[in-house]
Amino acid sequence: xxxxxxxxLLSLCLFSQFSFGQxxxxxxxxxDQSFIQAQRGEKxxxxxxxxxxxxxxxxxxxxxxxxxxxxxxxFWDIPNHYAKNNAIVEVHLYLEERLVDAQSxxxxxxxxxxxxxxxxxxxxxxxxxxxxxxxxxxxHLYASAYLPYxxxxxxxxxxxxxxxxxxxxxxxxxxxxxxxxxxxxEWSPDALQIQQxxxxxxxxxxxxxHNVTKEVLMFALSSNNHLPYFKFxxxxxxxxxxxxxLSIDLSAxxxxxxSLLYELIIPSKIGNPRLSxxxxxxxxxxxxxxxxLRSFFPMKVTVEVTEKGPENPNTISKTFLIRKSIRNExxxxxxLQNEQIREGITLNKKVFIQDGNDQFSELEIDxxxxxxxxxxxxxxxxxxxxxxxxxxxxxxxxQPKKFDMLLVVRDPHGYVxxxxxxxxxxxxxxxxxxxxxxxxxxDDAVQLIELLSQINNEMEDRENKVQSxxxxxxxTSMFLAVYTASGNVFxxxxxxxxxxxxxxxxxxxxxxxxAFGFNDLPKFGSIREQTFILQQKLMxxxxxxxxxxxxxxxxxxxxxxxxxxxxxxxxxWMVQDKLNFKxxxxxxxxxxxxxxxxxxxxxxxxxxxKKPEGLLFLDLTKI
Numbered sequence: 338x339x340x341x342x343x344x345x346l347l348s349l350c351l352f353s354q355f356s357f358g359q360x361x362x363x364x365x366x367x368x369d370q371s372f373i374q375a376q377r378g379e380k381x382x383x384x385x386x387x388x389x390x391x392x393x394x395x396x397x398x399x400x401x402x403x404x405x406x407x408x409x410x411x412f413w414d415i416p417n418h419y420a421k422n423n424a425i426v427e428v429h430l431y432l433e434e435r436l437v438d439a440q441s442x443x444x445x446x447x448x449x450x451x452x453x454x455x456x457x458x459x460x461x462x463x464x465x466x467x468x469x470x471x472x473x474x475x476x477h478l479y480a481s482a483y484l485p486y487x488x489x490x491x492x493x494x495x496x497x498x499x500x501x502x503x504x505x506x507x508x509x510x511x512x513x514x515x516x517x518x519x520x521x522x523e524w525s526p527d528a529l530q531i532q533q534x535x536x537x538x539x540x541x542x543x544x545x546x547h548n549v550t551k552e553v554l555m556f557a558l559s560s561n562n563h564l565p566y567f568k569f570x571x572x573x574x575x576x577x578x579x580x581x582x583l584s585i586d587l588s589a590x591x592x593x594x595x596s597l598l599y600e601l602i603i604p605s606k607i608g609n610p611r612l613s614x615x616x617x618x619x620x621x622x623x624x625x626x627x628x629x630l631r632s633f634f635p636m637k638v639t640v641e642v643t644e645k646g647p648e649n650p651n652t653i654s655k656t657f658l659i660r661k662s663i664r665n666e667x668x669x670x671x672x673l674q675n676e677q678i679r680e681g682i683t684l685n686k687k688v689f690i691q692d693g694n695d696q697f698s699e700l701e702i703d704x705x706x707x708x709x710x711x712x713x714x715x716x717x718x719x720x721x722x723x724x725x726x727x728x729x730x731x732x733x734x735x736q737p738k739k740f741d742m743l744l745v746v747r748d749p750h751g752y753v754x755x756x757x758x759x760x761x762x763x764x765x766x767x768x769x770x771x772x773x774x775x776x777x778x779x780d781d782a783v784q785l786i787e788l789l790s791q792i793n794n795e796m797e798d799r800e801n802k803v804q805s806x807x808x809x810x811x812x813t814s815m816f817l818a819v820y821t822a823s824g825n826v827f828x829x830x831x832x833x834x835x836x837x838x839x840x841x842x843x844x845x846x847x848x849x850x851x852a853f854g855f856n857d858l859p860k861f862g863s864i865r866e867q868t869f870i871l872q873q874k875l876m877x878x879x880x881x882x883x884x885x886x887x888x889x890x891x892x893x894x895x896x897x898x899x900x901x902x903x904x905x906x907x908x909x910w911m912v913q914d915k916l917n918f919k920x921x922x923x924x925x926x927x928x929x930x931x932x933x934x935x936x937x938x939x940x941x942x943x944x945x946x947k948k949p950e951g952l953l954f955l956d957l958t959k960i
Contacts, residue, residue: 381414422447454485455550456480470556472558495519539554602640637657667753793869
């Protein structure tokens, strides 16, 4: 008995040790980011976690002021005076006192941009980057440019223009006061402007060093009071049968969010027809009531919807007929639900239709309120709906667009089943546009890299030749000096003095050639260094973009926010990179030997009757 107990106890210990070992193997650090780029003065926060609930996290190496709270949140306010360009955080995970995992986080520190900034104040509401202007009240906007690292902002200049036209400086009914780095706008839109609805204002802040910051403001004008509208299409005819409830959704909506009042105008109250406060019409009558109402059919019914609240409320109305239905099993719409899709994504919707006594080929199918390009096909009892919303559906305000529709199925006897449904379209990035932007940046970067490589190769070859010439001239100068001082050197007894004029001439020529060959050397180092750094930077960025594996307009990473943000940043950098290249190229063209080479190639091309081409004749307007 004792032996059996010992064997059981030993098995439990071995099992516990095995389970503990497995748990240790799966205990690891879980860190959101291992490479972070931030600016001085910025606050960094990220999560450091564990794959299991036990174990203790320690910061072994971290910059001064960095903290890790009990929940695993790492915080660090980067000081504005932080001297280093990077920081390394080492994180260790301990189980009791044993190290089970260690990871490092690398933080690159950059200097904040010194470009001028723009502040904007307005009495209009800003929603999703669009200022919504109500013409019932005047619109005011105040903008100011300032220098982020200077208490004196008079060195900044604020310019502007409308509707992407640099020449358009004014609009009707707009009072503009522009002075230095301040801009005041007062606007009272007229009817024509309200009809046009959308306007753009571009603000440009420039400092004395020609740093530029640009912001584009979007304005949306709306009329004072919009008409309400029925959310779903209302048919011209409906059918009612005895003991079967007729239900019609007559609900309306108002863009100004005004409350709505519904009124039902019907020639008889038999059967208690009702219209709810939310616009739902219901009516159920029995056989006796149908007989009493026979003189009213077809019955004309009107529903009116009026705004509550505005001084001049709007009213809309709809009139339809209700006919008496014959005994028949009407069609039924099954599994119809609302949908949410995104721009550019195809909707494939399947809806089942049921009818117990009619052929499906005899049923009429219609979708009232269907958007353009929506198609549907009905076969057997299955309705297939397809639609691909374009990237222009949502619009500049980025608000989801709703399409309220009514699916109507009518059988040969006139029976109708109808159901309302809504498709909501949300914004999605146009991957084709993003892909074209990516290709444009890549082509620009490759072009600059090729040109920079040619400049570097040309200057390296020239520098090697000049260094060789320098050595040769030094030896020649030394030889002539020794030769002059050696005395009689001719067999006929003439002295070295006869050779002195010739040697002097040779020395002068050598000195002139020497100076001509070397006078550009001090510029070589600066130009080669600048062009080499720009070339390496562009190659590094192309390598980073290549990591996303963008191989076509449908690549998944084209919707990756990190990729799109990085691409946007690189696009902005490319503007400055091109300006830097043009500056380096101008310095390169100013070298004496390049000027001479340019003249030689221009003469050669002229002799051949063609235009000069190549590195020395770049059209910088195309860069």
